[in-house]
Amino acid sequence: MEAEPLGRRERKRLATHHALRTAALQLGAERGIRDVTVEEIATAADVSVRTFYDHFPSKEDAIIGFDAWRVGQLRDALASRPPDEAPLEALRVVMAQFFHESSDEWPLRMRAINADPALMGRMFVSFIAYERTLVEVIEQRTGLDGERDPYPALVTAVATAAFRASMTTARASGGGLDPAATFDAAIARLSDALRPPAHEDGRAAC
Amino acid sequence: MEAEPLGRRERKRLATHHALRTAALQLGAERGIRDVTVEEIATAADVSVRTFYDHFPSKEDAIIGFDAWRVGQLRDALASRPPDEAPLEALRVVMAQFFHESSDEWPLRMRAINADPALMGRMFVSFIAYERTLVEVIEQRTGLDGERDPYPALVTAVATAAFRASMTTARASGGGLDPAATFDAAIARLSDALRPPAHEDGRAAC
DNA sequence: TGAATGAATTGCACATCGTGCAGTCACTTT
DNA sequence: AAAGTGACTGCACGATGTGCAATTCATTCA
Numbered sequence: 001m002e003a004e005p006l007g008r009r010e011r012k013r014l015a016t017h018h019a020l021r022t023a024a025l026q027l028g029a030e031r032g033i034r035d036v037t038v039e040e041i042a043t044a045a046d047v048s049v050r051t052f053y054d055h056f057p058s059k060e061d062a063i064i065g066f067d068a069w070r071v072g073q074l075r076d077a078l079a080s081r082p083p084d085e086a087p088l089e090a091l092r093v094v095m096a097q098f099f100h101e102s103s104d105e106w107p108l109r110m111r112a113i114n115a116d117p118a119l120m121g122r123m124f125v126s127f128i129a130y131e132r133t134l135v136e137v138i139e140q141r142t143g144l145d146g147e148r149d150p151y152p153a154l155v156t157a158v159a160t161a162a163f164r165a166s167m168t169t170a171r172a173s174g175g176g177l178d179p180a181a182t183f184d185a186a187i188a189r190l191s192d193a194l195r196p197p198a199h200e201d202g203r204a205a206c
Numbered sequence: 207m208e209a210e211p212l213g214r215r216e217r218k219r220l221a222t223h224h225a226l227r228t229a230a231l232q233l234g235a236e237r238g239i240r241d242v243t244v245e246e247i248a249t250a251a252d253v254s255v256r257t258f259y260d261h262f263p264s265k266e267d268a269i270i271g272f273d274a275w276r277v278g279q280l281r282d283a284l285a286s287r288p289p290d291e292a293p294l295e296a297l298r299v300v301m302a303q304f305f306h307e308s309s310d311e312w313p314l315r316m317r318a319i320n321a322d323p324a325l326m327g328r329m330f331v332s333f334i335a336y337e338r339t340l341v342e343v344i345e346q347r348t349g350l351d352g353e354r355d356p357y358p359a360l361v362t363a364v365a366t367a368a369f370r371a372s373m374t375t376a377r378a379s380g381g382g383l384d385p386a387a388t389f390d391a392a393i394a395r396l397s398d399a400l401r402p403p404a405h406e407d408g409r410a411a412c
Numbered sequence: 413t414g415a416a417t418g419a420a421t422t423g424c425a426c427a428t429c430g431t432g433c434a435g436t437c438a439c440t441t442t
Numbered sequence: 443a444a445a446g447t448g449a450c451t452g453c454a455c456g457a458t459g460t461g462c463a464a465t466t467c468a469t470t471c472a
Contacts, residue, residue: 193399
């Protein structure tokens, strides 16, 4: 899907980026992000405070915010699903896959969220940024105009709602429920209601 | 529903609260909240900066955050819906009513959000705080245990998803679509899929 | 009525946040 | 080899959010 050689400079930048995120994740999971200063994170990653802000707009974003890079990845994944697949199903596959991808980060991220539940909110905000991109793809897939038809925004919002609810419930159950399985079940429940609307000419919308 | 005489002290506090919110709303709608300092808001409401922080944790909350008072109001409204009403329908009624209530604030709030779209995210986060309360009421209504059954969290998340999507679409359409009507339509669409699950003994859940 | 209580407001101090700017150095390009 | 570009850095500064002690005033209780 991509094959850039990636020069030394680029590699170094990515290394710094990763070191900062890891440090933030680690410290946030240990002591709660509120009790960690940007200076500590920067020191742990062995860069200056100023450099931290060149990579992330805030320490919270270093923990829960998702890069433009991953947004693009998600968009490509959704765009390359079979065109005849139901939108909600396509979203389910892509989101599950996305969850699986950075699975090593999730345990730390979850501990950080437990230490400071406000982070959950920040994470949902970042979902919204994703939604905007996903809605665009859904519009293309279905050929619907998002400014006139609420459908694309609705399916996408419902998909992330299912994702959110799964995480919340899994957290409330204290590990008794598997978030991934709960997510699948929730989507299955909703899929009947959210088949795309027919076009005005009667042609199916996807 | 309530009938507290409300002493002078209480009235003064509410007046201060309202003055601060109005000032924040006004200034935020005019110039965008990023370009407004807490000091300006406090001055406009004729109180000290320190007092501002006694009422709101941040200037963003003064614009979009909803009080504990309104949370309680919403909870009571939901709890007093007929017990045999479908959960999603009860949520629809209550949320529509909530939207209608502070209808004078919405135009300003919308302008503030247009001036700084990040506020939309903050608002959705505040929805999440509401969700927690609403989920509890839904659990009581349906008799389901939120730690074992994902249903209460799911219906509520879906309801707010519909609300969010309606606002987003209405905003994208540039006033062409009525958010309230779009919201109703979205809920209608989803209601079939989200009837509560039957209890294990076969009895209907609400 | 008069004293005690407690809540709202205030100024002050302080740690932290987030950003603009200019400079250095390493890598890349031509 | 020279010019150019981009990552990192220190510095300065306005703004944020919070603890603390003092003041004022509504409320309550003796």
